[in-house]
Amino acid sequence: MRRRLAPLAAAGIAVLALAACTAGTEDAPRLGAKPSGAASALPAATIELWHGFSADHEVKAFEDAVAGFRKKFPQITVKLVKAVEDDKIIQAVRAGQPPDVASSFSTDNVAQFCKTGMFQDLNPVIAQDGVDIGVLPQVVQNYTQFEGKRCVMPLLADAYGLYYNKKLMKGHEPPKTLSELTRLAKELTVRDSEGNIEVAGFMPSTQYYEHSISHLGTMVGGKWYNPDGTSAIGSDPAWKQLLTWQKELIDWYGHDKLEKFRKGLGQEWSADNPFHVGKVAMAIDGEWRNAMIALDAKDLDYGTAPVPVADDKPQLYGGGFISGTIIGIPRGAKNPQAAWELVKYLTTDTDGLVTLSNALRNVPTTKASLASPALKKDANFQTALDVFAHPASFSLPAHINSVYNQEAFAEFVVKWESGAVTDLDAGLAEVDKTINDKLKLAGG
Known part of the structure; x- marks a missing residue:
């Protein structure tokens, strides 16, 4: 289930500060070359995954999805922490105490996550492991990268x-x-x-x-x-x-x-x-x-x-708005290689994605999971699957001021609805100016 935009405003603003040096992360290991060979070659480790889901059935869904990873990597202990919002993730990174893996409900923060390096660029390990990004629909590919950096992967979609x-x-x-x-x-x-x-x-x-x-x-x-x-x-x-x-x-x-x-x-x-x-x-x-x-x-x-x-x-007609849950590896993660294996599993393994989708009733994000016979479908949920696959469906492009820009437009629309604004052309031009002035301040 999605959370609303408003609570993320503070997170969108706070993340601007992440361009500055972050305490305790300079010496932390980073994603890079990993041991070759079988999965068992990965050393034993304990990793922590923070996610925003909180309801009992949601928490159980995550546990069930991670069960397949634990079977594949028995030497990796995964600790799941529920009900974590973006502001806590941001504070943890700034304090040099981030989790190994973090999930967010907000695609609106992807540009800042990538631009500031708050989440590590996954492109090197994606290439190293031969992960085919083409298994993701284009709309999902778009909202998980910014300026060439793919710092998050899609978990489930809305x-x-x-x-x-x-x-x-x-x-x-x-x-x-x-x-x-x-x-x-x-x-x-x-x-x-x-x-x-x-x-x-x-x-x-x-x-x-x-x-x-x-x-x-x-x-x-x-x-x-x-x-x-x-x-x-x-x-x-x-x-x-x-x-x-x-x-x-x-x-x-x-x-x-x-x-x-x-x-x-x-x-x-x-x-x-x-x-x-x-x-x-x-x-x-x-x-x-x-x-x-x-x-x-x-x-x-x-x-x-x-x-x-x-x-x-x-x-x-047939399209609609698309958003989703994203997941990545924060800067300063103590076990980035094990973290990547978990991120890769949760975002590309068909069984894991279908398990989450069936429990949470969000849309799985790979073509194989969408086509899986194990995916529970009825006429009402099928509409969402069809909208997700439609070429006219749309997701907000990644932008460094995404949250601010949406709020600026939304505030104007409320005034328009009430009749406080009567000149629509002039009002929309003022929205442009407000957004563009903010972009200049952000160095855009």
Whole structure:
């Protein structure tokens, strides 16, 4: 299950400081040539893997996946540490006390991880071991490297789609275009006698859980950056197209009434999630929602489909936003060679990836694991697999200011939604300036 962007902002900022010298890591062993021969040639070692998963079934999934590695490398003792976020990893590296392996929920920090050397470049050992990066779909290859350095590998992926409540849909097929989404959102919305929203057909607010501007951007094919790393938000007409559509639907609901409804909804990660309890008919969410519905809303009759797209861009339909969990070897790791064997196993071994996917219901990230007959599939999870494989699917390009840039855009969109901004062109141009000024400060 994915964690939201906001808590990672501090991590994205803190990582800037890592360009400075890090205590205690100058003499630490680094990835390089390893003993040749069988796996048993690797010396005995104890390695520690930090990951962010915390629920009991998630922790068990990691233990089950690592079991295959322990069988292959009995001389390597693996200690798993749960519920670790990026800020703790960063602090540990700065203090010269990093784990051997660390996993992160945030692809937004990959550029900083690679640029500052916080995570070691894996290219030399990838080449040495003959690991074929081509087994990874291109979208995954893109978000695990920056400026030629592949400092992390993909562990599992997230693919976003449209969830719809079949009972509330009243026999309608899921929308494929924005105009169809608008029509259905209005038709399925239920209000009380005072016009207050009781059931929303669709929540156009970017403050609604997974309806962030980055996730909605795939509806129109919005471009984030120019080739030189500067912001393309103001110059790409797709963003104006999206925000114009969004504001028209918000105005139909009434911004104040929509906000009142949103603030009264249940928590995203609880059994009271509004989609679970029939307060929202259609919602954009990640593939993990299938597992949460199975746990918390077993009787919910629902379906999944790709997100709707702009009427004039039918070629985008079938794609969606892609992100994922990443894993690598921090600078200063005490046992980098053993750590690499674990990273390689968890990210390329078909059985290990399928074990994790079946337990966590995230998308496995190699072509072999996607095609494995052991991968549990049903119609709703298949949508995520199809979105992941679609050529129109999109992941945010790695950028040294990725978290800041998304937040700058998101803050503007909130003002736009409320009506505090009326000149969309000028507002988007100001977003560009804000992002580009930050890029200059970062030396971009």
